[in-house]
Amino acid sequence: MFGYSHTKFISQMANVIADHGHNVTLFQPYHIDMKNTEWLVKNKNIEVLNYYPDHFEELTKIKHPTFPVFWDSKVVNNPVLSAFIVPKLFCKEFERTATQTILDEDLHEQLRIRKFDVALVEVFEISGFYIADLLNIPSIPIASVVRLNMYHELFGQPSTVGYVPTDGSKMSPEAGILDRFNDFYRIYFDNLLFENLAQRQNDYIEAAFGRPVPKWRDLISQSPIYITNSNSYLDFAVPTTATVVHVGGITMNLKKSVGDLPEEYEKILQERDSTVLISFGSVVRSFEMPDNFKAGIIRMFESLPNVTFIWKYEKDDVEFQNKLPKNVHLKKWVPQHSFLSDSRLKVFVTHGGLGSTMEVAYSGKPALMIPVFGDQPHNALMLERHGGAIAYDKFGLADGEKLERIMKDLVTNPKYEENAKKLQEVLHNQPIDPKLNLMKHLEFAIQSVFPLYL
Template identity: 75%
Template sequence: MADVIADYGHNVTLFQPYHLALKNTEGLVKNKNIEILNYYPENYEELLNSKTQTFPIFWDSQLVNHPVLSAFMMPRLLGKEFEGTAKQIIKDTDLHETLRNKNFDVAIAETFEISSFYVSHIIGIPCIPVISAVRLNLFNNLFGQPSSLGYIPHTGSQMVPDAGFMDRFNDVYRNYFDNVCFESLTERQFNYIQDAIGKPVPHWKDLIAQSPVFISNSNPYLDFAVPTTATIVHVGGITMNLKNIKNPGKMPEEYEKILQERGSTVLISFGSVIRSFEMPDDFKAGLIKMFKSLPNVTFIWKYEQDDVEFQKRLPKNVHLKKWVPQPSLLSDSRLKVFVTHGGLGSTMEVAYSGKPALMVPVFGDQTHNAYMLARHGGAIAYDKFDLKNGEKLTIVMKDLVSNSKYEENAKKLQEVFFNQPIDPKLNLMNHLEFAIEFPNLRSQVPEISKVGLIAHYYFDVIAFLGLVGCLGLYLFFQIIRRFCVRVVFKKIKND
């Protein structure tokens, strides 16, 4: 996002407070005019010496994967990671003065961690919220988007029109606890931020909702169609370079040799947060069974650890790599399928590449991303717990590699992206400049979004009309009953 804004001629400062010792943007910022302002907490040396948290429990922990338990565990887990650096930022008056002296027109901040909204409040500049995921109902609601129930399936639910009562019940149940989870996480942050400031401050909902726009990483031609408002701006695809996709560069020599080994090649990568080498052994066993069952397919597996013993268990058609040139491989016609966890970056890359995909969501928004891509017909959403089922995995993979319908559908979606009428980068810039010009505009948020659930969905009117209808039917049947009684009584009297 910083690169896009700077490329359009704006002065950009990228403020990076470290909650973990992960330099996620090293090598990613291309525009040399961007000022990078790193902020290291007091315990940064301790963070450097500690083991990077990779959350292997997300693979198969029943506790973390249970929606109710997760709703109460995740706010504690993630809130604790944020707290130290966030409180330090809020208390650092020297930092506030440095930022204030730069005379920024606007700040842009991720909603997942909210301390930047309060720093912006302290230094007196408007702050535009962004979400790096496709959507988060908790924040979309602040900008007038109605509930997405029925429009987007939750984990374990069939998609419309196949959804039945239990699917709808599952959607309601999971939607409720998803909101509980994220509201608890954000409320926890608000409490320690207010304590750090030392005086009452605007509630996070009121502060975030002041913005005239909310920038989402959704692409309307990829994502589910949902009712929305003009304030929610979709810029999914700003990271995609169409020129490089259409004209990929030369493949590194070692991968060129691998791609020439067999007629079909499959790439497997589960991202950078969840590591393949920490996958449960029975999941690995299922993958190995698939590898052996498909000897005519080459597999490149992003595996983050040197493991000689594990390598011995693999057939010759499998190559383990700590790092892979993912965009280059996806642009190569010899790669037939991408097996991915469904992180939004990888989802967007495979969608733009026109490649079939096996989507194996592990946690978070990845299930949404998997369903989102699968509905276009070029991908299959696959339950991670079925990785241990080597026979099923083999059948699905063989179908993806050999059945041309997946590639045809994936190419159709790619053509849509290449011809979408609104360029995501231009959409971002137009709305950003609009928000700077009109920082207090709120007319596009429907007033009905401010009322309670009963008034919003007219439940009181529906109940009233239902009551009146029932009363009318009761009176009608009473009249008919009395009329019938009189007619029958009169006939008996006459007889």
């Protein structure tokens, strides 16, 4: 239990598997005191096994890590330096709970008596692979993101250089030799970041046992499949192998009716013909944004008085509110899904987290993608290539005039909505349901492949 998007993806995976008649235990070790996640588990037959470490009371007194440093730090935004700094930051959050789970023999017995056929483990925090190995349970790696090149390569996928642009590169056909160098450079250090992240975890797990343990590469690569949160119709086309299974879209419930917006939002939507929603997610928060970024956004607000802006701003700040023009509403929380389903919302401004990227793609709304860190630059370029979104450098937030031009174009130019609707139609009518794709591959691995290894 660490990041909301990770928890949502894994919980939905559990729902899908349980809906298809399998017995599912959702094992959730807490790295932070995450709250309000119970509703993610829809199937009542799922057994939720929460693991609260010895220091959990200490975690309840700590604010959730939100990493404001990712906004504008030249250190963590440098691919070379971040390859060494980011693993250290995350492993600091993981280590205490992870080492407890792998040494807790009572926990191991609780898991052993359930006689699991398989364990699905996310690659972001890898202690689950070691628990599965201790219990002699086959494990399948899953990733709640579109692409982690290092893990894809473990399953035979060639390099994506020349197929997928990285942060700072142009997309084909405009890409030139310098873009190719940038792609190679960034992919190399991105792989190094995740290799360092996995190795650091491998090292403290080995130290906890006091003896050599299997290497993380060996534990992960022995699986017959690797499940990712990519969608072939949304993502870039890349050379791949049958072992990499794409299930992106399983978190989207197309049959679910969207509830009415609360009255306070109905009134806001009626103020002007055009309304824009702004949300930067929960890990990097709006109120921690640098002042020069905020100043650029305010200049955009002032330059577009005929547009209503609703900004998810996680702090009550009367002084800041007084700096804003009357066409801006600050809200600590917004019903994002309901907004994206409302025809009166013209544009969604987002950090490009994969959950938000999926939601806006399936909703057919134009978007301004402003990635902050992690997989967000990839998600922004991935959505932009379909013509309904614009990827925008976060350091350009300080340029209010440029923001105004882009926002005005997104609101008034019909091509963005037309292209967004085309993508929506493709996703809603894709020939293979991502949920069915998940189940077919999972059941195949359990029934036909794993017995060959046991």
